[in-house]
């Protein structure tokens with residue numbers, strides 16, 4: 001095992017300006033020069049916390065140039081040295097997890113236990129990437145023909161970019177850059193402009209860990225920044241996570257410009273509960289997975305599909321748990337669910353309650369009655385439950401992305417599967433049952449990239465890969481894990497011989513192996 005080196009930079013980290021989030025290019029803070037910026041709120045108080053600079057096309061060019069310039073040396077850096085730096089990064093992120101989590105709570109609003117969970121799932125990806133010498137092993141075939149060997153190697157692709165969503169400001173960047181840089185690429189991150197500070201802290205930790213300047217860059221911004229990334233001739237690949245319309249746009253524009261693209265989109269995850277399921281276990285799971293992180297998870301359960309006679313007791317069991325969910329700011333130790341990310345998003349989510357009720361759904365719990373919704377300045381909405389939802393309703397057809405759990409009642413297992421499979425999204429789905437045969441059949445026929453069996457949020461561990469089907473992913477390869485390594489490398493096959501002098505001859509025939 002490679003010995004872990006002392007982190008290279010021992011000096012204090014550059015102090016970020018409290019009022020402004022700037023770019024990180026070539027290993028240092030670069031204040032934005034475009035004159036454009038956006039607001040970053042503290043969602044728990046509703047107050048403006050700071051501004052974030054929005055990059056111009058020229059600033060994106062500067063970040064890509066820094067990454068391009070760093071690429072030749074980084075791709076030539078030995079695997080053992082890269083591993084040593086990745087170990088350092090892993091340790092610094094681990095040691096800094098409370099600091100990172102605090103930034104997530106401050107800007108996203110998720111409560112500390114949830115924020116620490118996010119950092120911990122991100123760490124898994126760094127740990128996976130520490131195995132890069134093993135992961136990059138190629139293949140070798142000796143004597144494919146007389147005196148001829150063939151071998152395959154995987155090489156980095158160059159400058160790669162990551163464009164990430166607001167709901168996992170630390171974990172999703174780690175899904176991408178851990179493997180990308182481990183494979184020898186250099187990276188430009190464009191994080192969500194709603195909660196940009198965690199990525200800046202991570203950039204500083206990477207530098208402290210000894211990552212050479214320019215290997216990891218962060219540029220903030222909006223469509224102007226993203227569009228320049230998508231058309232920049234020196235960006236070889238783009239990883240995206242966000243909403244479906246933007247994912248589709250990123251995929252279409254990026255591939256039209258000749259880039260390799262993986263674009264993960266939105267979700268509407270169904271949890272099917274069969275009549276034989278343990279009601280308490282299913283209700284606990286539905287509440288945890290429906291309202292954790294205020295429903296702002298791409299793997300949140302947003303629809304409970306109650307099959308047959310399970311519906312009434314299940315809805316009762318979920319309803320009885322809701323008053324106990326403690327909604328409040330992350331600064332209160334007892335809070336289990338924080339605010340939504342912006343006022344605009346909170347109001348949009350709340351609007352689905354009105355729309356659902358108008359369309360005939362029953363409001364079993366109404367988050368608009370929560371005191372923090374009615375009187376607070378933060379972007380809170382209490383836990384909400386809509387029963388008797390049908391597929392024609394607007395609330396069912398859209399990704400709500402908030403603490404509004406919907407229940408669709410169906411008569412049979414077949415109807416439940418049909419619902420899952422006809423939904424345009426296919427990120428995750430889950431089944432709750434005590435019948436192994438039914439669970440196996442569900443795993444066989446569910447059209448989704450990730451399936452849980454009595455597990456409501458089946459996010460794969462870092463040594464598998466993460467990705468949905470249908471409108472939840474545009475592209476071929478899933479993110480992180482083995483498919484991440486494939487995405488960030490390209491194969492090269494070498495055919496070699498070392499003949500003795502005087503043994504060659506002219507032969508215009510197509511090379512044969514026999």
Ligand code: NAD
Pocket residue numbers: 163164165166167168190191192193221222223226227241242243244246247264265266267297298399401427468472
């Ligand atoms: P979003 O699509 O609004 O933004 C994602 C990124 O795209 C951000 O960096 C943003 O700045 C950029 N962007 C936004 N509008 C753009 C435009 N018009 N042109 C170019 N770039 C643009 O998503 P969000 O609101 O930040 O995140 C929530 C969404 O992400 C939800 O739909 C959620 O399901 C999805 N998500 C999916 C996964 C997954 O793995 N499938 C994981 C997390 C989040």
